[in-house]
Every structure is written in C-alpha cells, then in structure tokens.
Amino acid sequence: MENQVIEQENVCLFCGNDLQSLSKPNEMVCVFCDKKELAKEICVENHYVCDECKHLDAKQIVKTICLKSKATDPIALAMEIMASPAIKMHGPEHHFITPAVLLTVLANLTNDREGLEAKIELAENIAMQSAPTCSWHLGTCGAALGASIFLIVWKGLDPKEQTSWDEGNLILGKSLQRIAQLGSPRCCKRDTYIAIEETVEFLRENYNIKLNTTEAKCNFSLRNRSCKREDCIFFNLKFALV
Numbered sequence: 001m002e003n004q005v006i007e008q009e010n011v012c013l014f015c016g017n018d019l020q021s022l023s024k025p026n027e028m029v030c031v032f033c034d035k036k037e038l039a040k041e042i043c044v045e046n047h048y049v050c051d052e053c054k055h056l057d058a059k060q061i062v063k064t065i066c067l068k069s070k071a072t073d074p075i076a077l078a079m080e081i082m083a084s085p086a087i088k089m090h091g092p093e094h095h096f097i098t099p100a101v102l103l104t105v106l107a108n109l110t111n112d113r114e115g116l117e118a119k120i121e122l123a124e125n126i127a128m129q130s131a132p133t134c135s136w137h138l139g140t141c142g143a144a145l146g147a148s149i150f151l152i153v154w155k156g157l158d159p160k161e162q163t164s165w166d167e168g169n170l171i172l173g174k175s176l177q178r179i180a181q182l183g184s185p186r187c188c189k190r191d192t193y194i195a196i197e198e199t200v201e202f203l204r205e206n207y208n209i210k211l212n213t214t215e216a217k218c219n220f221s222l223r224n225r226s227c228k229r230e231d232c233i234f235f236n237l238k239f240a241l242v
C-alpha cells in the first residue's frame with residue numbers, strides 16, 4: 001500500500017528525488033537488481049528502478065542495498081538506505097537497519113561475505129518478532145536494540161548465556177545513555193546514527209576492529225516535524241532533503 005503511494009507521488013524509490021520522463025526510452029540498469037531494461041523515466045540523479053523493484057518494501061530495500069554494497073562505512077550505508085522514501089521517517093524498520101548495516105560493513109571489511117544474506121535475514125527476524133513496533137511511548141528507543149541484535153547475530157550469541165547477556169546489555173545501555181543525553185522523542189534517524197556510532201566504538205574497544213565512519217550529517221531535518229534542528233548534533237541544513 002505504502003509503495004503504491006510512493007509510485008503515485010512519482011519519486012525515485014532509491015533516493016526520493018523527482019522522476020523525469022525520457023524523450024525516448026534508454027537502456028538503463030536497475031539500481032536495486034542490476035537488471036537492464038529500456039527505461040522510460042529516471043530520477044534527476046539518474047537512478048533507474050525496474051518495474052519489479054518498484055514494489056520492494058522497506059525491509060526488502062534494506063536487504064537489497066546491503067547485499068549489493070561494498071561499503072565499510074556504516075553511517076554512509078545507513079544514510080543511503082534511509083534516503084529511500086520506502087523507509088518511513090519513524091518506524092520499526094530502523095530496528096533492523098542498524099544490525100543489517102553493521103553486519104554488511106564487517107563482512108566487507110574482512111572480505112568474508114559468506115552467509116551474509118542469512119545473517120541479515122536472522123537480524124530481520126529478531127527485529128521484527130521482538131521489536132515490531134516503535135517503543136518511544138514506553139520511554140525508550142528501539143533503534144538502540146539494533147545494536148544488541150547485531151551482536152547476537154554477529155557473534156552467534158545466546159542471550160540466555162552470561163557473557164552474551166553482559167555484552168548485549170552493555171552495548172544497548174551505551175546507546176540508550178547517549179540517546180538520553182542527545183535526544184528527545186521521535187527521531188529514528190538520530191537514534192540510528194547514535195546506535196551505529198556506539199557500536200563502532202564498542203567494536204574498537206572490545207574487538208580491536210576499526211571501522212572508519214563519516215561524520216553523520218543528517219539530511220532529514222526538513223522532513224521530520226519532531227526535529228530538534230540546531231539542538232541536534234547531527235543537524236546540518238545544507239544536507240537537508242526537501
């Protein structure tokens with residue numbers, strides 16, 4: 001249903017920019033599935049989305065972009081995913097974005113992508129079964145849960161076991177503490193950046209894994225009615241998508 005609305009709005013499912021008709025059909029490669037087709041319209045950034053991929057939902061887009069990505073920068077990859085208009089401003093898909101992005105960049109960093117698809121699907125199942133709705137009304141943010149979901153999948157942890165319990169709660173606690181310090185309700189983008197940054201720091205401290213991240217410059221300020229704007233550390237109007 002949501003994707004039908006997006007199609008009617010005539011915007012690119014990859015980046016949200018306007019679509020424009022081509023004067024004559026041109027062979028283009030779909031940004032999601034690499035299929036070559038004669039395109040009748042592309043977006044102003046030259047993205048083409050094939051007829052089949054126009055129906056991808058939010059979770060399929062997270063998975064498709066991750067499985068195609070060679071990125072080792074989790075912030076850049078999260079921003080690429082969140083630019084799709086299929087990813088709502090607020091929503092439980094953010095509980096899945098954090099682990100999917102982190103699993104992907106670690107696979108790329110170590111050049112070991114074997115099993116990545118299964119790991120991303122496991123993260124999706126955990127996120128959607130255990131954190132299927134936003135939890136801001138419970139006084140907490142589910143985006144932080146993405147950090148512990150990542151650890152469970154990445155290390156094959158069993159949360160019933162002591163070490164797993166400790167690590168999961170520690171990484172979640174660090175993310176929530178920073179969310180409390182920097183946030184206010186209803187910004188899944190900010191809390192996703194925070195959960196990713198805290199996990200990157202956790203991996204550096206505990207596993208000597210160094211992931212280079214770009215500074216998160218939020219480009220969703222104009223789309224989010226709850227944005228704290230100048231009071232948010234990620235605010236930067238010149239990056240804002242209209």
Ligand SMILES: [Zn+2]
Binds near residue numbers: 012
């Ligand atoms: Zn586009």
Ligand SMILES: [Zn+2]
Binds near residue numbers: 030032035049050052
């Ligand atoms: Zn496609």
